[in-house]
Amino acid sequence: MELSSTAYVILGLLRKGAKTGYEIKSVVDRSTRFFWAASYGQIYPELRKLAEAGLIEGASKPSGGRKRTEYRLTPAGRKELRRWLEIEPEVFEMRDEGLLKLFFAGASPDAAPKVIEAKRAHHEEKLRQLAEIEPLAKAAPDRFPYMVLRYGVALSELTIEWCDAALAELREEEEQARESRRSA
Numbered sequence: 001m002e003l004s005s006t007a008y009v010i011l012g013l014l015r016k017g018a019k020t021g022y023e024i025k026s027v028v029d030r031s032t033r034f035f036w037a038a039s040y041g042q043i044y045p046e047l048r049k050l051a052e053a054g055l056i057e058g059a060s061k062p063s064g065g066r067k068r069t070e071y072r073l074t075p076a077g078r079k080e081l082r083r084w085l086e087i088e089p090e091v092f093e094m095r096d097e098g099l100l101k102l103f104f105a106g107a108s109p110d111a112a113p114k115v116i117e118a119k120r121a122h123h124e125e126k127l128r129q130l131a132e133i134e135p136l137a138k139a140a141p142d143r144f145p146y147m148v149l150r151y152g153v154a155l156s157e158l159t160i161e162w163c164d165a166a167l168a169e170l171r172e173e174e175e176q177a178r179e180s181r182r183s184a
Contacts, residue, residue: 003049003080004042005091006042007050009032009038010046010050011056011073011077012081015081018070018071019070021043024038024071031136034152047071051071055076057072057074102115120159120167123156123159123163126152127160134149
């Protein structure tokens with residue numbers, strides 16, 4: 001059975017203990033979403049597939065009149081997670097609509113500063129969010145969540161520096177164009 005990346009997110013999160021689909025989404029939103037997001041529309045179908053494959057088990061745990069299923073990793077699921085961790089990653093993909101728009105900004109150069117400013121603001125917000133969850137990453141039972149958090153911080157800081165340099169470059173080009181028009 002071919003598993004999706006979302007399936008491995010679920011297996012990895014269940015390694016730390018039983019969780020409901022809602023709890024998995026909540027943990028994703030505070031952790032992996034900074035580099036690998038997962039929606040409810042991805043999580044719940046994957047939970048069913050993983051259960052059918054015997055990699056996780058679900059148990060009914062009603063709460064406050066709501067139906068809830070709590071999932072836990074099976075020995076086969078733990079083995080599959082370890083197997084996946086030992087193979088080389090296939091995907092190092094970055095998808096960034098802002099960079100895509102900037103790449104094509106020659107069609108509307110006035111849009112470029114807005115795209116870069118939005119990218120800068122996004123990474124400032126990401127730094128704020130990462131600072132907020134840093135204590136959780138530091139308190140993790142192993143050092144790897146904190147290691148990944150530090151990568152996110154470094155990447156956002158680098159991106160903000162790049163945005164500042166790109167905006168300065170655009171301002172300089174704009175000033176040179178004004179100077180050229182004045183002297184013509």
